[in-house]
Amino acid sequence: MSAPLTVFIVMRKDLAKVLQWPLGSIVAQGSHAAVAAIWKYRDDARVKEYTGSLDSMHKVVLGTKNEASLLKVAEDLAQKDIPFYLWTEQPENVPTCLATVPVLRSDLGDVLKRCSLLS
Template sequence: MFIVMRKDLVKVMCVLQWPLGSVVAQGSHAAVAAIWKYREDARVKEYTDNIESMHKVVLSTKNEASLLKMAENLKQKSIPYYLWTEQPENTPTCLATVPVMRSDLGDALKQCSLFR
């Protein structure tokens, strides 16, 4: 499963100044939402049948525009994902894919790096 977080939300980046815990919560929201929305997908069933071996990769992207670009890339490759939009701010904060192999992504998330 891949989770893509906006780096500009983190407090130390001084743009929107969200606490790190709030940013982590956004990723959690997106991951749970993706699993729930696509719960009938065979990949999700296999993933949740083996909870002791779940694997997630948390990536970062620089801002809202780049996050929306990643969402469009995934859509073009027919990879199911959930774009989490925080309310009431109506701010897209992150997205999570269904459990997929890195090779299935192709270049859909090529602009992302590991979240640090």
């Protein structure tokens, strides 16, 4: 079996720990970013393949320390030409998370090395 295409969602850990956002609000941020990434890049072949089988979608939710570290992940993804969507909550204008298009984990290289599974 080949490696699956996976959407990587990277959330700011400080939303819960420092800013004390409710869990539901944090989950909504990741959902917003994932849907936005799929919609924005809907013509990408990887998105078409990923959405072609709704029963086998893979997602990994990772955490990063704060806004600065999230923006660094965004910068690193852009440098590797990996499409993503950075969700910025309005009207606060606060970047909260990002989601990649469906990619192979190997495509990321070490971009997400500073991230850990969100817990």
